Each structure stands twice: as structure tokens, then as C-alpha cells.
Amino acid sequence: DIQMTQSPSSVSASVGDRVTITCRASQDITRWLAWYQQKPGKAPQLLIFAASNLQSGVPSRFSGSGSGTHFTLTINNLQPEDFATYYCQQAQSFPLTFGGGTKVEIK
Amino acid sequence: EVQVVESGGGLVQPGWSLTLDCVGSGFSFKTHRMGWARQAPGKGLEWVSSISNSGDRTYYADSVKGRFIISRDNSRNTLYLQIDSLRAEDTAIYYCARDFCDSGNCGWLDPWGQGTLVTVSS
Numbered sequence: 001d002i003q004m005t006q007s008p009s010s011v012s013a014s015v016g017d018r019v020t021i022t023c024r025a026s027q028d029i030t031r032w033l034a035w036y037q038q039k040p041g042k043a044p045q046l047l048i049f050a051a052s053n054l055q056s057g058v059p060s061r062f063s064g065s066g067s068g069t070h071f072t073l074t075i076n077n078l079q080p081e082d083f084a085t086y087y088c089q090q091a092q093s094f095p096l097t098f099g100g101g102t103k104v105e106i107k
Numbered sequence: 108e109v110q111v112v113e114s115g116g117g118l119v120q121p122g123w124s125l126t127l128d129c130v131g132s133g134f135s136f137k138t139h140r141m142g143w144a145r146q147a148p149g150k151g152l153e154w155v156s157s158i159s160n161s162g163d164r165t166y167y168a169d170s171v172k173g174r175f176i177i178s179r180d181n182s183r184n185t186l187y188l189q190i191d192s193l194r195a196e197d198t199a200i201y202y203c204a205r206d207f208c209d210s211g212n213c214g215w216l217d218p219w220g221q222g223t224l225v226t227v228s229s
Contacts, residue, residue, distance in 0.1 A: 001169075032212075032214060034215045034216070036152075036216075038152075042221075043202055043218075043219035043220060043221055043222055044202070044216075044219050045217075045218075045219070046207065046215055046216065046217035046218075049207070049209060049212075049215040049217075050209065050212060050215075053209065055215075055217065087152055089152075089154075089215075089216070091212075091213070091214025091215060092214075094157070094166040095154060095166070095167075095168050095169070096142075096154040096157070096214065096216075097154065098151060098152040098153065098154065099151075100151050101151045101152070
């Protein structure tokens with residue numbers, strides 16, 4: 001199985017900041033990576049697929065990059081509605097696997 | 108609007124069985140792979156199972172293999188998850204999701220339903 005490791009597990013930031021979250025895969029997944037946002041009590045929402053493709057309706061302040069085993073999610077100009085938990089997920093092969101999550105908290 | 112809606116969760120005793128339903132609307136259900144994921148209280152996301160658009164191929168996490176059965180009825184736009192021999196560690200919110208494809212590349216889960224809570228306790 002492909003293991004996904006996210007860092008940090010939590011980050012404190014202020015409105016307007018840039019936040020970067022890292023996701024590492026235990027083996028090469030080329031660009032088979034997605035990022036999700038989950039707010040408390042809500043279902044996850046797809047933000048980015050294929051490492052860098054923004055899902056329809058997602059603000060352009062979100063961006064993804066990377067390939068192989070190292071990926072990043074960047075949130076520019078952090079907004080109040082962006083405080084949430086973010087997960088990466090590999091889609092290279094079954095079983096699909098998620099990272100442990102990164103909670104973005106208000107400083 | 109593309110959406111999926113789960114139902115069927117509840118409080119069940121260890122060892123019992125339960126079937127979760129998920130109805131899709133706003134998209135061509137029969138052309139999409141579908142899947143289930145779960146989230147234990149206060150924990151992260153765990154993929155559970157997926158099924159091909161026709162239902163002829165199924166995939167399971169090792170943690171549920173042999174106890175969970177995924178199936179679908181394309182005539183009813185409905186996905187199912189049968190859970191047997193329920194254990195306390197199966198307690199979680201169970202989410203249904205469409206497998207979103209872009210240019211033939213699939214594996215992205217979108218959208219997710221609101222989830223249905225399964226609590227296993229005596």
C-alpha cells in the first residue's frame with residue numbers, strides 16, 4: 001500500500017498569510033494526487049486533483065504542485081473561510097490512501 | 108446539482124449487520140465509479156471501498172475485506188455498503204462519493220455526501 005505523510009499536522013496562521021502544506025508518498029505516484037478541505041461537521045470537498053488542477057469553483061488562491069513523491073498545497077492570502085483541515089489522497093492505485101491531515105488554525 | 112445522499116446509519120450492537128444506501132442525482136450514475144470512505148470520531152479520512160461503474164469490479168481496504176460488501180443498482184442510481192459482523196472500531200461517519208474523472212483520469216472523490224453515522228455499541 002502507498003503511505004501518504006502530511007506535514008505539519010497543524011499550523012497557526014493569520015488572515016492574509018500564505019500557508020504551505022506538504023504531502024509525501026511512500027512511492028512514486030507521478031501526479032496522481034488530490035487535496036481536500038474539510039470544515040468541522042462537514043463533508044470533505046475536493047480542491048485540487050492531478051496534483052495541480054483546480055476543481056471547478058475553488059478560489060484561485062489555492063494551488064497545488066509537485067510530482068513523484070513530493071507535493072505541496074499552497075494557500076495564498078488566507079481567508080477566514082479557509083480555516084479547516086486539509087487532506088491529501090493518492091489515486092495511483094487501490095487501496096486509495098489519505099494523509100493524516102493538516103489543521104489550519106487561526107493564530 | 109450533482110449530489111449524493113447517504114442513509115442507513117444508526118446505533119447497532121457488535122456483531123450485527125447494517126446496509127448503507129447512497130443515492131446519486133444530477134449526473135449519469137451508471138457511468139461513474141463510486142466509493143465509500145469513513146471517518147472515526149476525531150480522526151482522519153479512511154477510504155473503505157469502491158466499485159466500477161458496471162459493478163463488475165470491487166475494491167476494499169484490508170481493514171474491511173471479508174466483512175464489507177459494496178454493490179450498486181444503476182436502475183435506481185443507488186450505491187450500497189453492507190457491513191457484517193460490526194465491531195466497535197467500525198464506529199464512524201460513512202461518506203459516499205462519486206469517483207470524479209477528468210480526461211479519463213479517475214480516482215478523485217467528488218462530491219461527497221453529508222455522511223451517515225454508524226455507532227457500534229452494546
